[in-house]
Every structure is written in structure tokens, then in C-alpha cells.
Amino acid sequence: MEKIDTSFFSKEREADLFVVGESVQRADARGHVTGQTQFYEDVTFPNTLHLKMVRSTHHHALIKNIDIEPAMKVPGVVRVLTHKDVPNNWYTILKLIGVGPDDEPVLPEDRVLFKGEQVCAVLAETEQAALEGARRVVADYEELPPVFDVEEAMTSKPFKQAGTNYFVYEGHNCRRIRFGDVDKGFAEADHIIEHRYESAPIEHAPTETTGCTAKPEGSGRVTVYSNTQALYFTLDNMALILGVPFNKLRLVGGTVGGGFGGKVDVIVEPIAALGAMLTNRPVKYAYSRAEEMQVSSPRAAERLYIKDGVMKDGRIVARKITLYVDAGAYCRHSTYGTTKAAAHMPGPYSIPNVHVDAYCVYTNRTPSSAMRGFGVTIGDFALESQMDQVARHLGMDPMELRLINAYRDGDTKAHRKTVEGAALVEVIQAAARQTGKELAPRFAAMSSYQREA
Template identity: 35%
Template sequence: MSETRITCEVNGRKVARTVATHKRLLDLLRDDLNLTGTKEGCGAGECGTCSVFVDGKLVKSCLVPAARAEGARIETIEGLAGMGPLTPVQKAFHKTGASQCGYCIPGMVMAATNCLRLNPEADIDEIKERMGGNICRCTGYTKILEAVEIARDVIAGRRPEGDLDTDEPLGDSFIGHNVRRIDAPAKVTGRLRYAADMKLVDMLQMQVLRSPHPHARIVSIDTSVAEAMEGVECVITAADVPGKDGFGVFVHDQPIMARGKVRHVGEAVAAVAAEDLLTARRAVAAIKVEYEPLPVIGTPEDAIAPGAPVIHDYAPDNVVKHIPLRKGNPEAGFAEADLIIEDSFSTQSVEHAYLEPEAGVAFVDHDDVVTVHSPSQNITHHRHMLADILGLPINKVRMVMSAVGGGFGGKEDMIYQGMLALAAIRTRRPVQLNFTREESLIASAKRHPSKVSYKMGLKRTGKITAITFDMLSDGGAYGMSSEGVMRKAAILSCGPYEVHNLQVDTRAVYTNNTPSGAFRTFGGMQAQFATESMMDIAAEALGMDPFELRRINMYRKGSITHTQHRLDRASLDMVLDAAETASRWESGAPNVRGAARSDMGGPDTRQPCTLGARIVAEAADLSQGDHPTKASTEAAE
């Protein structure tokens, strides 16, 4: 390994280090100088979490070779305030609540500082432009931009600096007031340490060998070359698991590494713990695995087709979970309907894209307690599963939730903590695993792709008489959170509307795709997209104002929900009123022709709603009070 000597100035201090020539400036700062406020979110210069100043210029340190630091003057997030008070930019971020998970915030603060250094009078458009190279997944950016404007005005003298340290009086309650986060100072200064920032004495680095196949039998694994490499401390596979190998949120169907066969591209097959990252990567490349490809299930429809390959023996029909709900008599409800609408709605797989890639550290302490630090969103459950996997009593397993750099449900699943713990036991040394962004994309759970087949019957008055709702979801290779997602989808399937006759079926099935798991509103988003779209289609077909249609069917006090619960209170009427007012909606039926008369006799200038354009012609008589017709989107086509 070739090396180079670098002498430079970092945060006002002269430093000299000998580093490998393949290293980046980001590696020099984080690994050699322990300046972990500079984060790695993507490694490709896209997210901005690694932003630093080099000779006064803002750069993405993940794109700069370490050798370029020779003779340079470098400033990181830790150097902005040093040991003194926070800068106006940092104080403004604290004041506005601009930091949430905090992982992007050091880079955001650096970008904001750069903006105001270049132009202390930058207007909001210039601020947006100069901050455009930095990504945040939590805040929506509003508070970040507000913080930069406040800092600008303080720096320019138009606003007293004391405003940055004072807040409006709280009175008797915190509710309705902007209350500062107690963890914000650690985030805006880069002091907060996430799992990837942890540095323990004698710590090893882990790398993982992942499957290139979506479905294949593992014929053999040869780790002999990797194990013989200098600097390699251990190589582990599923054969090394001492206890009951299986984890998951509802069904424990996933081994910590592939056992017998792989079920999706990117599944862990083996792992290496070595003295450094480069050695671990070389060892992983030296592991030889022989695969026998198996038939692949690529879609949920394929999974439930007769004769489909079986992904898990316990589920010969490939169904992870089926949630049925029944209420009333849908057949009778459709018979009394004046209008019947049928349509289908599809949603895609979605990546969580949290700024912090998965990371963790495991070690065995002096009392033989296996300890794992990771940004887990479900540490108690993970602890119990890990104890079973390791064959240890629960008091010998400890899980610590490190700072979570964005989760959104995506870090509920224990996809790597077991490997870390097993390697720590084998080596009796701390072991760290940091995912690359590519690994995070390929191995972590996604939002469930779903297809909903929907049928709705309505009276001329707008009252819903019956609904059938059938959702088929791609659960991917393992169960993870699928059961909970299907339960939530079923409960929320028909929206906040009282329907006396309904039939709901939500199913998640196994495929050979990346596993699906929890994601904000898990199951609710897919269901509500379908239901609210159907409500808009129905409003068009009936010639009815869409707000009015919702008011006719909304839950009220005393309503019976889809799951047969009586509501003691309901507030949807207030929500609809507020939404109608805020949107400045002009009451009236949606118009797909674009030139109908308004109530004032002039042209209707509202934007046409096109969701139901295929059935409006068949349903037009309904809005005129003529003899009712029954229409479906299939017939309309």
C-alpha cells in the first residue's frame, strides 16, 4: 500500500499525517484526525454532509483526494466556533429548530456559512441557490432557510445578536410555542456522535459479502483464502450462529446471513472483521461462493400464481399475511347503488433515503455482556431476538440506541446487528460496520409496492352504499414489518368515511425483491391514495363538490368504523373546513370539460379534475337528477 506524507492546517492548527494514497480528504478528517462532525452520507458528492472549507472554498470532502490537502488551510464544522460561543449561523439553526435528526446539519451549517461569507446581503433566492448542494430528509428546509435569513440579518446589523439567544415567553404551557431542542447545540457544532463516528480502542472493521442472485441455493462457501489473509481476524457465515437463527418484526423468518439459499440480491452471505477497511474488502473479495440459481418470483402476481416457486417453506402459498375485514352486506349495498365505479391504483417501492447509512459497533465488555450500539428504532425487540440468535441469557445482551440520523421506520429491522455481535464474540474485540450508500440501497427495507383493486357504489345523493377493497403488496424476500403494514392498510382502507357494507382484503406476499418494511404511514399511504382518488372520481361522476361528498360520508360522533368500533368523538368536519378555507376552494362540482358555467354565469376557471374523466359522460345524468345509470371505468373505456 503506497502512502504519502501530508502537512496542512486544520482549524487553525498545523497537522502532519502519513496516509494511504487511496484515501479521501473525508477519510483524513474522520479517520486520522477524528473530526467526525464531517459526515459521509453518499460518498458521491450529492448530499453535502461532508462539506468543509479548503483554502476558503466550500468543497465536498468525499470527492477530494487526501493528497490535495498538502499545504492547504482546512476548516471543518468543529472549527467554526472552536471553544468559543456558537456562531450566528449556528445560533440561528438552534433558535429556529432547523436541526431534527441532525445528520445533515454540519454540512448545512457549512453551506450557510459559505453563503453569507460570499454575500452577507444574500436574498432568499440566492440562499436557496447556494444551499442547493445539501440535502435534508427531515425538515422540509423551511426552518433551515429561515435560520440563514435570521443569521444574515444579525451579521448585517439589522437585527440584534441578542435575538439569537432569546425566545418568546412561554407562559404556563409549552404548547403553541417554539421550544428549543436541547440536543441542537451538539448537532450544529458536529459534536454529536452517530454510530459511524464511534472510535473504540483496538476496533476492527467489518465488510459483508452480498448475493448477486435474487434466488439461489448456496452449494458451497470457501472462506479459506480470506481467513488466511494477514490482518483478518474472523470470517463468519450462518454456520457460526450458536443459537436460534431468525429475526423479524412479526415472523422470525430472516437469518443474520443467508442460510441454505439467498432470497434477494444484496442479501448478506458472509462477513469479515479485519484490522482495517481495505483488508476487510480484499478478504470479502477472496471468499468463493458456488450458487445454484433457482426460479425467481419478480411480482406479487407471480407469487400467488398456481405452481409458483416457494420462497419460504413455512408459507407454501407465499403469503406473508392476509388481513380480511367484513362489515354488512356488500352485495346488497351494490344492488341499491345508483352509480358503481371500479378502478385500480398502484404504488411503487420507495427508498427511505435517510442521510445516515446504517452503521453499528459491537463489543464484549468486562462482564461478558455483548453490547451493540446502532441507530435501531426497536432496540428492546432487537435485544430479545439477538439473545436467542447468540444463545445467551437476556442479561448478557445489551442494545444501545445511538443517535438516529433519519429513520422513518427504515431502521426498525435488525439486518446487521447480529453479524456485528457474532464477530465481536469471535474476536473479543470491538467491531464496526458502516454501510456504503449502495449497501443501504440494496439491503435495507423499502415501502411496500401495492396494487389496490377498488369498487365503490354510491347513491345519487353521494352516500356510499358499498365498497370492496383488495390490496396485493410486495413483501419482498422476508416478512419484516409486512404484517403490521397490512393491518394498518386494512384498518385505514376506506378512509375516514362510514361505510355500512364493505369487504376489505389486504395481502402481502413473498417475492425475490428487496424486502419491504415500515415507512412513515406504513400501509396508510397506499390505502388512502386509492380511497381519496376514488372519492374524487365519484365527485366528478355525480357532479358533486368533492368536499361535500366527503362531508356526506365522513365519520361523526357515534359512527361505526370498518373494524366495528363506535367513535366517541370525531373532528373530520373541522379538518375539511380548514382544508377548504386554506386551499381557497371554490365550491362546486369538478369540471373535466374545462368550460362549464360557474354559479355567476361566466366561464369556470377552476382547474379540471381528470381522475374520473373516463366515467363522467356515463354519469352526467346523475348530476341533472335524471334516471340514474350505473357506470364503471371498464365500460367507460
């Protein structure tokens, strides 16, 4: 294992590190290699009902009618849950930290906004009976035109029951950063370099699909065995949706067969728990592989336009960014992700004039949500690609371009925060050394502690 390089910032190291930099065995590895690690699906109960979801076959449609009778005739089918069964039919994941609006029903009432959206849930004695029941439900739709492109969605007819096709941030149609005067910066610049960057949604594809088993207890509680990455989030949101006090619910979990952010959306637990409460039997709701790939939230697709004003010597004097996050049909974590994206702009560089508009846009695609550094990763791809484009345009070394613009301790960021603990200069210097690249003395002497005269 690579040892920690302690040559940098030696004065800031007050304690010896005993674990960081050492190989330490995972506490759970022995369970893994013997197959004894207990995942949620390893806990089973007699008399369990299996839940299979009827899903929207359209990207955007009004629901005219849902006929559950044919499903009820399938041997083994016990009950079908629709929106009428859900006590508080809003699934608003960030409600507890004050982020609205209520835009996603747990089960839809009058419309579906993406292909694969949950329509109604079939509970049956066996998995095969539940699957057949789900195939027998007849849903009539009136198809409506879908929108898949973020910029088109900004100007097309709003498709939700209420509100716009974009999230409203404190009265604005986007999350904004205004610092200095970009137009003045562009006017002064020697070069204007503008590019568009875009990404597709990315699915986490955990090897274990999302799922849970909800078990009613004699005490009147419901215990939910889940592979969620967010036990308390799940507990709180379930309580809101089910209209029960927190202490009526117990979550068991923490062992996740691959998450990567894909298991923080509280989708399966409220419905399984509802089924358990209404039938007084354990209910298991596990995504099939196809469901995991189609309907579990991916990383959002993003589109960024970056326009830079650059001086001949490599100084970036103005940066204007227009950023679109494709939230898919519903908010989930994307409103927060878009704020993170805005907060990450304009990258770890000190640029005197910055203008950022970051839009969180709804389209008729699978809702996107958390995934490893969401809001940041795609922005970084765009920013660093742009830095390479600028370097190429100027005929300048890409490391040197970054060193010239890297922020230093004491600089003011575009968000009007003072930079502390910057290390970009040192990281680039170390990268140069490790790749056998010789930096000119001027660049080798740079430091994050202060900007050279």
C-alpha cells in the same frame, strides 16, 4: 408558526396548552450546530475489526457452496462468519409479540431469496482488507426463477423452505374485513366505479447509513453502539439470536442520523455482536451507501383495487378492496403493516357494506419494512385518489363528496368499532376556509358530533 385553532371542540379543551403551538428549541440543536452531537460512529475503539458482508448476486438461488479460503488468505482478514456460527439462526423481528413464522435466517443456509441478501461476513483489521476479503469469497449458486409481482407470487411455486408465498392470518390467506353485504350494495348502487392503484418501494435514504459497533467488555457483556431506532427491540432480538440472557447485552444509542422507520430492522447488531463474541474484539458493521440503498428495507410496494358502489347523491353504499403488500423476500414488519393497512380501510368514511382482503405477499425483492405510517400511507393515497375519481365521475365537488361520507361520532366502522373524536368534517371545513372556497350552507353546517338528519 401557525397558532393552534382552538375554535373547534372548545368544550373538549380542559387544559391550556403551554408547549403545543409554541416554538421550543430542540434540546440537541446546539450539539448539532457545533458538530458535537455524538452519533454511534463517533465512538471508536482501538483494535476494532471491520465487518463487510458478502451479498447474493442473484434474486433467487440455491447456495451450492461457499468457499471462504481465498478470503482468509487476504492480509488482515481474521475470520469469516457463516450461518454455522449463529447460535439461533432465525431473525424473526416480531417473535417477541408472538408473530411468526421463523422465515428469515440471520445468515442463509441453503438459499438466497433476494439480490443483496447477506451470505457471509468477513472480519478484518481494516475496512479495505474486509472489502477485499468479501470480494474473494467464492459462492456457487444454482439460479432459480425469481418472482417480482405480488399477484404472480400468490399462485406461483412457494420459494421458502416452508410455507406459502403469502402470510397466513388465522387460517386465512389474507387479513379480512366483512361488513354488511357488498354484493347487495353494488346491486343497489347507481354507479360502480373501480380503479387500480399501485406504488413502488420507497427508500428512506437516511444521510447516516445503518450501522453499529459491538464491543466485548471485561465483565463478559457486549456493549453495542448503534443507530437503531428501536433499542429494546434490538436488545431482545439479539439475545434470542445469540442465545444469551438479556443482561449480557447493553445497547447505547438513541441518536439517529435520519431514520424514518428505516432503522428498526435488527440486521447489523446481531452479526456484529456475534463477531465481537467470537473474536473478543470490537466489531464495526456499517452499511455503505450502496448497501443502504439496495438492501435496507424500503416502504413496501402496494397494489390496491378499489370498487365502489355509489348513489347519485354521492353516498358510497359499498366498497370492496383487494390490497397487496409486497413484503419482499421476508416478513420483517410487513405482516403487521398489512394488518394496519386492513385496519385503515375503507378510510374515514361511513360505508354500510365493506369487503376488504389484504394480502401480505412474498416476492424475491428486498424485504420491505417500517417507514412513516407504513401500511397506511399508500392506502390513503389510493383511497383519496379513489374519492377524487368518484367525485369526478359524479361531477361533484370532491370536498362535498367527502363531507357526505365522512364518519361522525357514534357511527359504526367496518371493524365494528364505534367512532369517537371524529374531526374530518371540521378539518375539511377549515381547509375550505383557508383556501378561500365557499361551502354551501348545508355543508358548512355539518358537524362531527352528529349526522345531520
